[in-house]
Amino acid sequence: xxxxxxxxxxxxxxxxxxxxxxxxxxxxxxxxxxxxxxxxxxxxxxxxxxxxxxxxxxxxxxxxxxxxxxxxxxxxxxxxxxxxxxxxxxxxxxxxxxxxxxxxxxxxxxxxxxxxxxxxxxxxxxxxxxxxxxxxxxxxxxxxxxxxxxxxxxxxxxxxxxxxxx
Numbered sequence: 001x002x003x004x005x006x007x008x009x010x011x012x013x014x015x016x017x018x019x020x021x022x023x024x025x026x027x028x029x030x031x032x033x034x035x036x037x038x039x040x041x042x043x044x045x046x047x048x049x050x051x052x053x054x055x056x057x058x059x060x061x062x063x064x065x066x067x068x069x070x071x072x073x074x075x076x077x078x079x080x081x082x083x084x085x086x087x088x089x090x091x092x093x094x095x096x097x098x099x100x101x102x103x104x105x106x107x108x109x110x111x112x113x114x115x116x117x118x119x120x121x122x123x124x125x126x127x128x129x130x131x132x133x134x135x136x137x138x139x140x141x142x143x144x145x146x147x148x149x150x151x152x153x154x155x156x157x158x159x160x161x162x163x164x165x166x
Contacts, residue, residue: 002034002075006101008083008121009111010039010059013136015051017109018063022071034075037063038101040082040094085120098124102131110135122148122160129153135160 005021007014014037025033039059047053053062060078068076081096082089089095098121102108108125110118110133118135125131125148133148149156 002032004034004036004103004106006036006038006106006108007111008038008101008108008117009113010037010063011041011047011111011113012050013111014039014063014109015053017111017136018067019070021109022067022074025074026071032075034077035067036077036079036101038079038081038083039063040080082114083117083120085123086116102128104128105130106132108133110137113137118160125150126155126159126161133160 005025007018007021010018022035025035037060042058043051043053043056043062045056053059054066055062058078058080060080064076064078067074079096079101081094083098083101084090084095085097090097098117102121102124106128108121108131110121112118122133125133128150129152131148131150134145135147136145137143146160147157148159150159
């Protein structure tokens with residue numbers, strides 16, 4: 001049975017995370033992982049100072065192409081949408097509700113610079129029985145990593161909505 005790792009946000013933080021993650025997944029001798037890359041944004045020239053990429057285009061697709069060449073043994077899917085639960089945003093063709101992506105048992109890495117997306121994903125995760133969210137955020141000289149683990153419907157650690165104003 002395949003397990004899923006969902007990486008939401010394919011920009012700066014994911015730039016550092018993804019290669020390390022893929023190397024570890026390549027060494028696994030247990031159930032295979034499917035990696036799902038979620039990002040509605042596109043690489044443009046302004047990103048080059050902070051991120052590495054080979055071509056301009058939708059971040060989820062570009063990352064999938066680049067990683068697929070280096071790590072062909074890992075299943076990688078791309079979901080080129082922003083995630084939100086706000087009704088005004090859900091009318092846009094580039095936006096999906098997190099419940100369309102986040103599933104029972106997912107291991108989620110949040111690499112977004114958007115508090116609304118963090119909140120919406122956290123709310124969906126709180127309704128699942130088994131989920132792990134690792135949320136990394138940074139400013140120019142500071143960073144923060146939090147996690148939310150739910151096992152059999154019980155919060156092993158608190159969700160972001162319980163300790164962060166969202």
